[in-house]
Amino acid sequence: MVIASVTAESNERISTLEYPVVDLSWKRGRAAELLVRACEEFGFVKVVNHGVPRSDIAKMEAEGARFFALPPCEKQKAGPPTPLGYGIRSIGFNGDMGELEYLLLHSNPSYISQKAKTICRKDPIHFSGVVNEYVKQVRQLACQLLDMVGEGLGLQDTRVFSRLLQDSENDSLVRLNHYPPWPGSDRAGGDADRDPAGGKSRDKRSGGGRIGFGEHSDPQILSILRSNDVDGLQILSAQADDGGVWIPVPADPVAFYVIVGDALQAMTNGRLVSVRHRAMANSCRPRTSTVFFGAPSPGTRITPLPQMIKPDAPRRYKSFTWAEYKKAMYSLRLGHNRLDLFLADPDDHDQESGISN
Numbered sequence: 552m553v554i555a556s557v558t559a560e561s562n563e564r565i566s567t568l569e570y571p572v573v574d575l576s577w578k579r580g581r582a583a584e585l586l587v588r589a590c591e592e593f594g595f596v597k598v599v600n601h602g603v604p605r606s607d608i609a610k611m612e613a614e615g616a617r618f619f620a621l622p623p624c625e626k627q628k629a630g631p632p633t634p635l636g637y638g639i640r641s642i643g644f645n646g647d648m649g650e651l652e653y654l655l656l657h658s659n660p661s662y663i664s665q666k667a668k669t670i671c672r673k674d675p676i677h678f679s680g681v682v683n684e685y686v687k688q689v690r691q692l693a694c695q696l697l698d699m700v701g702e703g704l705g706l707q708d709t710r711v712f713s714r715l716l717q718d719s720e721n722d723s724l725v726r727l728n729h730y731p732p733w734p735g736s737d738r739a740g741g742d743a744d745r746d747p748a749g750g751k752s753r754d755k756r757s758g759g760g761r762i763g764f765g766e767h768s769d770p771q772i773l774s775i776l777r778s779n780d781v782d783g784l785q786i787l788s789a790q791a792d793d794g795g796v797w798i799p800v801p802a803d804p805v806a807f808y809v810i811v812g813d814a815l816q817a818m819t820n821g822r823l824v825s826v827r828h829r830a831m832a833n834s835c836r837p838r839t840s841t842v843f844f845g846a847p848s849p850g851t852r853i854t855p856l857p858q859m860i861k862p863d864a865p866r867r868y869k870s871f872t873w874a875e876y877k878k879a880m881y882s883l884r885l886g887h888n889r890l891d892l893f894l895a896d897p898d899d900h901d902q903e904s905g906i907s908n
C-alpha cells in the first residue's frame with residue numbers, strides 16, 4: 552500500500568504519522584486489494600486519479616462559495632437544519648457545537664430542486680443542475696470503490712454494496728461545510744491557545760486548536776470528501792492502547808478522501824472499520840469541504856454478510872434497518888459510538904444474515 556507521511560507536532564513530541572493513498576489508474580486487482588487493506592487498517596484512504604471531472608468539482612465549489620458569502624439573513628432562509636438545510640455552529644439535535652456553517656442536503660434531485668429555491672433565489676435551476684451533476688459523479692465514484700471493495704474481499708456478489716447507493720429510494724446526503732478563518736492562527740509561533748469562541752468549541756484532545764467539526768464516525772456506508780486547499784481534516788488512528796493518535800491529513804483539492812461508515816463496518820462484520828475523524832478550524836483562511844454520504848434506503852436491513860461470519864470471526868452485529876439506525880443516531884451526541892448499541896449478543900447464533908430491503 553502506498554503510504555503518505557505527515558509530520559505532526561503535538562504538545563509533547565514531533566512524530567511522523569501515516570495514511571494510505573490509492574491511485575485508481577493502477578491495475579484494478581491491485582488497487583482493489585490495497586483499497587481493502589486501507590479500509591481494514593485505517594477506515595480511510597486518499598484516492599487520486601479518480602475520474603471526477605474538474606469542471607464539476609469547480610462548479611460545486613463555486614456554488615458553495617457563493618452561498619456562504621451571502622448575508623446571514625439570506626442564508627437563514629435555507630435553515631434551520633431539520634436536520635437538512637442551513638445550519639450555523641449547531642450540529643444535530645443534542646447540543647453539539649462547532650466552528651462552522653453548513654448546508655446539509657438530501658441527494659434526491661426532487662428534494663434539491665425544491666430546496667434550491669431558498670438556497671439560490673437568483674438561479675435555483677442552475678444550482679440544482681450543478682449539485683445533481685456533482686452528486687451523480689461522486690455517487691459513481693463511490694459505487695466504483697464499493698465494487699472494488701467487494702472484489703478485494705473476494706465476495707461472490709461484488710455489487711452487494713454499490714446496489715444500495717443505486718436504489719431509487721437511497722438516503723444519500725451531500726454536505727457543504729464552511730469553516731471560518733481564525734485570524735492570526737497561522738503566524739510563526741502561532742497563537743493556537745487564543746480562542747475567539749471563548750473555548751466553547753475545544754476539547755481536551757484538540758491540542759490547543761479550534762474544533763470545526765468534532766470527533767465522530769460517519770453513520771452511512773461510505774463518505775466521499777473533498778476540500779479546498781486549507782488543512783483541517785484529522786483521522787484517529789486505530790490504536791486501542793492509548794486511545795489513538797490524531798493524524799492530520801493535508802488538504803489536496805484534486806483528491807477525494809474516502810471514509811468507511813458504520814453501516815459498512817456492520818455489513819463486513821467489523822472487518823472494515825468506520826474511522827473516527829474531525830475537522831479543525833485552525834487556519835487564517837476559510838476551509839471548505841464537500842461530503843457525499845452514501846446511504847441505503849430507509850427500509851434496507853443492514854446485517855453482517857454471511858461470508859464475513861466465520862469461526863474465527865463470529866457475528867458481531869445485530870440486524871437493523873437504516874431507518875432504525877438513523878433514529879438511534881439522531882438521539883445521540885456526535886461523538887457517540889452508536890454502532891455499539893447494535894452489538895450482537897454473544898450467545899445469539901440464530902439471527903438471519905444478508906441484506907434485504
Ligand SMILES: C=C1C[C@]23C[C@@]1(O)CC[C@H]2[C@@]12CC[C@H](O)[C@@](C)(C(=O)O1)[C@H]2[C@@H]3C(=O)O
Pocket residue numbers: 634642643644645647655724726767768769770771844880881882883884885
Ligand atoms: C449530532 C449529530 C449530527 C449528525 C447526526 C447526529 O445525531 C449524530 C451523527 C451526525 C452526522 C455525522 C456525519 C454527517 O455529517 C451527518 C450528516 C450524519 O449523517 O451523521 C451528521 C448528522 C447531522 O449533522 O445531522
Ligand SMILES: O=C(O)CCC(=O)C(=O)O
Pocket residue numbers: 726728764769776778783784828829830839840842
Ligand atoms: O470538513 C471535514 O473535513 C470533515 C467533515 C465531516 O466529517 C462531516 O461533514 O461529516
Ligand SMILES: [Fe+2]
Pocket residue numbers: 767768769828
Ligand atoms: Fe464526518
